[in-house]
Amino acid sequence: MSTDDKRIREFAYQIWESEGQPDGQEARHWEMARKLAEAEALAPKKPPKAAGSKAAGKTAVDSKGAAAKPKAAAKAKPATAAKVIPPGEKAVEKKPRAPRKPSPI
Template identity: 75%
Template sequence: MSTDDKRIREFAYQIWESEGQPEGQESRHWEMACKLAEAEALAPKKPAKAAASKPAVSKTANGKAGNGKVAAPKAKTKPAAASAVIPPGEKAEKKPRAARKPPAV
């Protein structure tokens, strides 16, 4: 069995499983798998990135090259509106805004 036949068989099996393992659909699954395998073969191959080929240069927040140290990712915070869940059909109570300060002269 060639590699292409094995790949088609894998695709057909995945299609069969995804449809709930119906009986009597073998030829349709095989045709679908052939088309998937053909599309996969025609798709452009992406070259694997060589990690050692280029030295890693990190950029700081201002876009300039740094010293190679990578900063820890910032913690994500919830938006203020996400803190209170309002059931459907109920209106949210609006909080009064603070008075604006007069502009400095």
């Protein structure tokens, strides 16, 4: 099985799960997954960002003049799975929330 087939299988499974695991939709899920994998393959690759590029040449110094310990990197939040919208359906946009009115005291 090629890498492309594995990626299509992963996409199809994600689509199937996101739709509540319906029966009889395999061909539609596979076609959607194939299109997603094709678009992903054609997308330009972004080079990885260098870690700490802004402060690369600087060393932090504490108030006593000693080199400070580097801070632990904040843990990234896990990426949420983007909802797959079947062809022909529109994405539902949420309306912005109105600001709260101050309560009378």
